[in-house]
Amino acid sequence: QSALTQPASVSGSPGQSITISCTGTSSDVGGYIYVSWYQQHPGKAPKLMIYDVSNRPSGVSNRFSGSKSGNTASLTVSGLQAEDEADYYCSSYTSSSTNVFGTGTKVTVL
């Protein structure tokens, strides 16, 4: 299975909004609601930020939102803050009953 495609890097100034895309196929992103997003700070384990395309776990800021159109899912971070600087990964369920991660995006707060 091929990794989902994400931009290598995205940057924005404090207070701005950024959007990270995650492109797959009809056998993964396009075929299921089970798309998740994870935030990973250096040296730390990933943290679930969005699940089932657009749902936030308890405790995650409402500045994080998710959506999907066709084979592409997106994560939007609004009101960008210094603490949002991290790596972000998408993940999707697949038609093979497995999961696949995205290539990862480094978010830089300017």
Next chain:
Amino acid sequence: QLQVQESGPGLVKPSETLSLTCTVSGGSISSTGNFWAWIRQPPGKGLEWIGSIYYTGNTYYNPSLKSRVTISVDTSKNQFSLRLSSVTAADTAVYYCAREISSRADSWGQGILVTVYS
């Protein structure tokens, strides 16, 4: 609060088998709907899903690793395990265990670095 924790050797020789265990606390590994996964991350690289297991023993593996991976569960110990055979330097990574519900990994271990050295 459910927690998972990886344990095992941090060094493995090439061609040998990597073996790790994940201990689940604060909840039962036999809870309905919970899957138990292994995920790895080579130094400086992205996440790779290795596979998962249900408490009944049903397993699901990444096709690219399937020939070398075995995931098993011990419900009496509230643990699940990973075995990866014929390792090479490319298998050097931080290995995470996690709980998955409906494909999302919501509880992660801190990770364990396994280095394949010659």
